[in-house]
Amino acid sequence: MSDNDGDNAPEPYSRYLRSVLEQGIVMGNLPKVTTDPNRLEEQARKEMDKVGFEYIRGSAGESATMSSNRLAFRAWKLVPRMLRPTGQRDMSVTLFGKKYDSPVLMAPLGVQGLMHPDKEIGTAKACAELRVPFTLSTSATTGIEELMKRLPLPS
Numbered sequence: 001m002s003d004n005d006g007d008n009a010p011e012p013y014s015r016y017l018r019s020v021l022e023q024g025i026v027m028g029n030l031p032k033v034t035t036d037p038n039r040l041e042e043q044a045r046k047e048m049d050k051v052g053f054e055y056i057r058g059s060a061g062e063s064a065t066m067s068s069n070r071l072a073f074r075a076w077k078l079v080p081r082m083l084r085p086t087g088q089r090d091m092s093v094t095l096f097g098k099k100y101d102s103p104v105l106m107a108p109l110g111v112q113g114l115m116h117p118d119k120e121i122g123t124a125k126a127c128a129e130l131r132v133p134f135t136l137s138t139s140a141t142t143g144i145e146e147l148m149k150r151l152p153l154p155s
C-alpha cells in the first residue's frame, strides 16, 4: 500500500520519519543533519565558513526578537494523531488567489553566497522540490535573471 497521494507529491513525513528511525536503530546511521533543533546551531558552526555562520547567528541588536520568536514557538505543541489515516493530508492555504500546498514559505534571506556556494539558487531549488514559495531578497547574491535561468518556472 502506498501512503503517497500522487506521483508529484512530496514524500509523506511519516515515511521520512520511519526511514530515520530504521536507519538509526537498525543500522546505527544517524541523519546527516541533526533532528534536534537545539544542536543545529553547533552543527552549522562546524560545517560553515565563519563569516557566513556569523552573519546568520548574529541576529540584530541584543537578539531580543529572536528570543521572542523562540519563546513563541515554545508555546506551540504538536499533538500526534494516532490510529487514523495520515497519508492524505491537506494543509493548503490560498494567498492572493494562488493555492499553496502548505502554510510555510521561505522568508527573504540576504547574501546567501556568504553561506553556501549554491547561494539563492540552492535554496530556491530546495523550495521548488518541497513546493514551498521562495522569496528572493533585495540583498541577494543572485540576480533575478540568473535565478530564472537556473530555475525555470514550470509552465
Ligand SMILES: Cc1cc2nc3c(=O)[nH]c(=O)nc-3n(C[C@H](O)[C@H](O)[C@H](O)COP(=O)(O)O)c2cc1C
Residues within 6 Å of the ligand: 055, 056, 069, 107, 108, 109, 110, 111, 137, 138, 139, 140
Ligand atoms: C540571516 C538573515 C538574513 C535576512 N535577510 C533578509 C533580507 O535580505 N531581506 C528581508 O526582508 N529580510 C531578511 N531577513 C528577515 C527574514 O526574512 C524574516 O523576516 C525574519 O528572519 C523573521 O522570520 P523567522 O522568525 O522565521 O526567522 C533575514 C533574516 C536572517 C536571519
